[in-house]
Amino acid sequence: MTVVMVEDLDPSSADAGVAAHYGDPVREQRTLATAVGLVDRSNRDVIAVPGDERASWLHTLTTQHLSDLSAMTGSELLVLSPHGHVEQHAYVTEDGTTAWLDTEPGAGAGLLKYLEMMRFFTRVEPRDATAEMAVLSLVGPGAADLFPELAAPRVAAVPGAKFAAGEIPAHATSLYAVREFEGGLARRVPLGVDLLVPRAARTAVIEKLGVPLAGLWAYEAIRVEHHMPRLGWETDHRTIPAEAEFVAPAVHLDKGCYRGQETVARVHHLGRPPRRLVLLHFDGIASDHPPAQGTPVTLAGREVGFIGTAVRHHELGQIALAVLKRNVADDAALNVGESVAAIDPA
Structure with missing residues (x-):
């Protein structure tokens, strides 16, 4: 083997x-x-x-x-x-x-x-x-x-x-x-x-x-x-x-005090975390290699997040988990290096 x-x-x-x-x-x-x-x-x-x-x-x-x-x-x-x-x-x-x-x-x-x-x-x-x-x-x-x-x-x-x-x-x-x-x-x-x-x-x-x-x-x-x-x-x-x-x-949201608990409670009750985790799909045209961890994600030339784990999936093609600014729209045209990326609507 x-x-x-x-x-x-x-x-x-x-x-x-x-x-x-x-x-x-x-x-x-x-x-x-x-x-x-x-x-x-x-x-x-x-x-x-x-x-x-x-x-x-x-x-x-x-x-x-x-x-x-x-x-x-x-x-x-x-x-x-x-x-x-x-x-x-x-x-x-x-x-x-x-x-x-x-x-x-x-x-x-x-x-x-x-x-x-x-x-x-x-x-x-x-x-x-x-x-x-x-x-x-x-x-x-x-x-x-x-x-x-x-x-x-x-x-x-x-x-x-x-x-x-x-x-x-x-x-x-x-x-x-x-x-x-x-x-x-x-x-x-x-x-x-x-x-x-x-x-x-x-x-x-x-x-x-x-x-x-x-x-x-x-x-x-x-x-x-x-x-x-x-x-x-x-x-x-x-x-x-x-x-x-x-x-x-x-995370248990009602268990009492622990280090960092105040931030967790405040963000949860406001319902507005600054960033969010999304699944990206790449066009696979500019590169057949998934981007490296930490590669910036940009929108109209402005950095809006970073790539977490990028992989080549047997059915979905090139995909990645990415952390993006919360205000990035689901239909935004994103770029990762030379590749075009789209947020999975699901």
Whole structure:
């Protein structure tokens, strides 16, 4: 089998360490879209948070309602700056003794540093567990069939601007069912099932599952199609949660104080985030290569946003997630480098 690593194609990529594709990225995308494939995402950083007070402690430090997160349940959370800008995003998986946080490659050190700074006298022992545990993702409609006992993920709708106090249920806004699996954990998520397994058993788990392999290129194409933001790709130093659509899965709007909460509440109640996340379609005439992350998006020569993740989709062609100024009209004629782009009206 041909294996092309991410670093073979882009030595500077933050996603180095996993396969970009296995020789046929278009076929791999179709597998993820119509059946099930296994994507090695073992380059993600993992933080372990054991300790009796972990749930209440994480509840006070992050955007998510975690004080009553039960064993074998997962969710998502953000860490914000004092001004409400997104600094960290992680999936949390609770197994009854430890809360496992998996985050973007390279982001773990910053998350762990923040957690260690906020320990004080709390009975928690956060540590870097990246060398212990690896993330593998089963993606596609067939993933649920491999773990039929895991309930479908639940993500609450974002409430209206003038909701009443106590109207939002006092639990995490996203709830992902979890079970034990091969010395680790399996977590049902919107794109399929994520596996958090001992790193030493990674190869054995892949072989035992016997699921077709798909590279990160295919995973990213499916993620972009489903409008799912990624920390560091669809965020910059001033992104607030509402701009990148992190509110529904990762922000509880009525759980009390946490760092950055004032900005989140003000923007939500005004209903006017300065920017918004959109899906762009490219004409594919000027260039057959998707633009790089961070490439400016312009309107009549004026910069109005930036490209997050751009991919070549097996059905949609060249598409990208982009963060644009809120006042850019849906029918605006946009330019990205030499390419013409249009906002997906859906």
